[in-house]
Amino acid sequence: MASHDQIPSDGIDATLAANFAELMGSRSIATLRQEMAERGIAIGSAAIQxxxxxxxxxxxxxxxKFADFFGCQVHQLLQSGDLASEGTWPFKKLTEAEFRRASSEMKEEAEAMLIRSARRxxxxx
Known part of the structure; x- marks a missing residue:
């Protein structure tokens, strides 16, 4: 039986591998690891492999961590089917400018929430 922090590997590893390969595209493991690190997501090469x-x-x-990087939910990484080619992936690859803008907007929203919470x-x- 799998521990509470591990997803059982019966059947979903192949689905994850297929979805992950599609999301990874032509990036090398080193390139993906570097891109994730640039966004503050630490992950080892062995986990990507x-x-x-x-x-x-x-x-x-x-x-x-993968879901955060690719902009989706964990369960979407594990869904079978050709989701990306059907155009049903709920995310897109962001340009660096889009990522920075979204990050800035989320930071501002989080700060406003903290201020409201402190006032209450x-x-x-």
């Missing part, structure tokens, strides 16, 4: 080959169960934490916490009851 394992996902690419579907060679073992992948830790949920690792799947989440300090308000008299």
């Amino acid at each position: 394992a996902a690419k080959q579907g060679s073992r169960g992948i830790r949920l934490e690792t799947l989440q 916490a300090s308000a008299p009851r």
Whole structure:
């Protein structure tokens, strides 16, 4: 039985490998690792190789890192079918400018939420 932080490998590794290969495109493992690092996502070459080959169960934490990088949910990485060619992948590759703009907008939104939360916490009851 798989531990709580590992996805069981019965049948989904091949699906992950197929989806991952499509998302990875022509990038090398080193290139993908570097792109992920540039976005603050630390991941080892062995984890990328394992996902690419579907060679073992992948830790949920690792799947989440891939999902964060590719802009999707973990379950979408594990779905079978030719989703990308059907145009149903719910994400697109961002240009660096789009990524920076989205990151800036999310940071501003998070800061505003923190300010609102602090105001509510300090308000008299």
